[in-house]
Amino acid sequence: MTENFWKDKYPAGISAEIDPDAYPNVLAVLKQSCQRFADKPAFTNMGKTLTYGEMYELSGAFAAYLQEHTDLQPGDRIAVQMPNVLQYPIVVFGAIRAGLVVVNTNPLYTVREMEHQFNDSGAKALVCLANMAHLAEDVVPKTGIKHVIVTEVGDMLPALKRLLVNSVVKYVKKMVPAYNLPQAVKLNDALAKGRGRPVREANPSGNDVAVLQYTGGTTGVAKGAMLTHRNLIANMQQSHALMASNLQDGLEVVICPLPLYHIYAFTFHCMAMMLSGNHNILITNPRDIPAFVKELSQHRFSVFVGLNTLFVALCGSEDFRKLNFSALKLTLSGGMALQLASAERWKEVTGCSICEGYGMTETSPVVSVNPYENIQIGTIGIPVPSTLCKVVDDEGKDLPMGSIGELCVKGPQVMKGYWQREEATAEILDAEGWLKTGDIAVIQEDGFIRIVDRKKDMILVSGFNVYPNELEDVLATLPGVQHCAAIGTPDEKSGEAIKVFVVTKSGESLTKEQVIAHMRANVTGYKVPKAVEFRDSLPMTNVGKILRRELRDEELKKLGKK
Known part of the structure; x- marks a missing residue:
């Protein structure tokens, strides 16, 4: 697709181009916004609100500490392992102001996962919640981390409430x-x-790296996507451009239930909403639906950012359905496919349509989104400004409009590459800047894109990428396992659920409980399989490669979906 093709597809008032060089770096945006919106609320959590001015002051205090009391130098990596609490933006912006590269780390990671990420990134510092400090105790000695900073959930609250909450x-x-x-x-x-x-x-x-965001990419080995200051500035501007006709700077109240360490929430809430000076309500535990709904009842929120799993859970709550949605004017969905039934139910309950988008860690992450003025449910919308998309065949040749092929993306939000992995970078990113997404798509005549299937075997559980290679590597370490395979199966709540197939060694026996206990000890909760099936053999190619697709097809047939 040519640039001229896309320019005609944007709603009136939305520019087809942004200037990724409008700011020299993320810090210039931060400083401008914190001055412009100094007295406006930036983040609220557990009843405590930080204004943009206060956030700038606190992030400055953290930056000064790092510079005066550690030996960390610009370019060094700092791992940040926290859920959605006020400390998160303070630490992230403080670290970037000190010149450090942020390594976002999932608080649910196991010791094995933490050790890999910290060593791969070469992190020299770690900021973590006290809840997972016992894991850090095991991991830190096996890494290059010299500085550890620990915070408790209620640390940003007033003294009495802080003591109570932490106790x-x-x-x-x-x-x-x-x-x-x-x-x-x-x-x-x-x-x-x-x-x-x-x-x-x-x-x-x-062009300097601001964030190392870990992802499996198209394989199971977790790699750090190098997201530069320019990448993040581009994506915050692209997101802002598509919302400018519907949202007002400094006046919106935005619900943030998705984890800030995940690139979707990170870019939207910490970057795009910073640019526009809006108010983010941080939800620390969105799985606690009653507490979540109670928090929602205290705000006249105008923007809700979520994913299919969350929409289903909330609409199933009677108390949620009773809320006042009169201020809600934008709901965004990403991270996993939005189901038609979920979108219709949300519209019925809230009166607000869902704008579905699409992205990848490697694209900072937003690639496309449904414009508020023209939502097509079942599509991922049109590319954000200054972004080109095309589909190619298995040989990498461009395909004509309406053809089904692998979706490729080009734009200023596309990552610099994978951290210290030139071969893996070359596999996904060509010399012209086109990134292969691994997703099979079709581009319609009107410019809207529809995802047809996934080329890669990745499993998507509630918006989180799960890679079969990793699961199989872990499962293979369980004594008694001869062969194994992991696939995703359709699941109403999480989009997909993990199922593993196991062939035991001759004379050995295993139980489902043993398999799940082994996985639970070695991988994050959302990577633990829901189902285990023991077999005498698994479908393989003539060179011994297990055919996961055949296993998936069998499961779909059982469910009557193929």
Whole structure:
């Protein structure tokens, strides 16, 4: 598709182009927004609100601490392992102001996953929640991490409430296992040491890496996508451009239930909403639907960012259905396919249509979205400004409009490459800047894109990528396993559920409970299989490669979906 083809597809008032070089780096956007919206609320969590001005002051204190009390240098990597709490934006923006590269880390990671990510990224510092500090105790000695900063859930709250919340979490709910990290510094102590101290503001170039965002890409080995300052600036502008006709800077109240360490929420809430000076309501535990709904009842929210699983869960809540949705004017969906029944039910309950979008970690992440003015359910919309899409055949040749092929993307939001993995980068990103997504799609005459299937074997569980290679590698370490395979099967709640097939060694026997216990000990919860099937053999090619597609097809036939 040519650039001229896409220029005609945008609704009136939306420019087909953005300027990714309008700001030298993310910090320039941060400074401008925190001055322009200094008295406006930026983030709210557990009843405590930080204004943009306060966030800038606190992030400055953290940056000053890093510069004066550690040996960290610009370009060093700092792992940030926290759920949605006020500490997250303070730490992330403070680290970037000190010139560090942020490595977003899932708080649910197991020791094995943390060790791989920290070593692969070469992280020298870690900021984590006390709830997972016992895991850090095991991992840190096996890595190059020199500095550990620990925070508790309620640390940003007023003194009395902080004591109460932290005590309940630790002693009543027993969510903070004992740990021993002698070198650890408390985040509040670090902020106190940096408060009021001058910051040597970093001045990275647009091509410098701002964030290492880990993903399996098209294989199961977790790789760090190098997202530059220019990538993030481009994507925040692209998102802002498509919403400008419907949203007002500094006036929107945005619900943030998706984890900020995930690229979808990170870019939208920490980047795009920062650019527009809007108010993000951080939901720490969206799985607790009653508490989530209670929080929603306290805000006249105008924007809701979610995914299919969450829409289903909320619409199933009687208390949610009773809320006042009169201010809601935009609902965004991403991270996993939006089901038609979910979209219709959400519209029925809230009166607001869902705009589905599409993206990848490697594209910072937004590639396309349904414009609010023209939503086509079942499609992923049109490419965001300054973005080109095309479909190619198995040989990489461009296909004509209406053909089914692999979706490829080109734009200023496409990553620099995979961290220290030139071969893997070359497999997905060509010399002209086209990124192969691994998704099979068709581009319609009107410019809207429809995803047909996934070329890769990736499983998508509630918006999280799960890679069969990783699961099979872990499962193969269980004594008694001869062959194994992992696939995704349709699931109403999570989009897909994981099923594993196991062939045991001769004379050996295993139970489903043993398999699941082994997986639970080695992978994050959402990667643990829901179903286990034991077989005498698995379908294979003549060179011994297990045919996952055949297993998937069998499952779909059983369900009457093929």
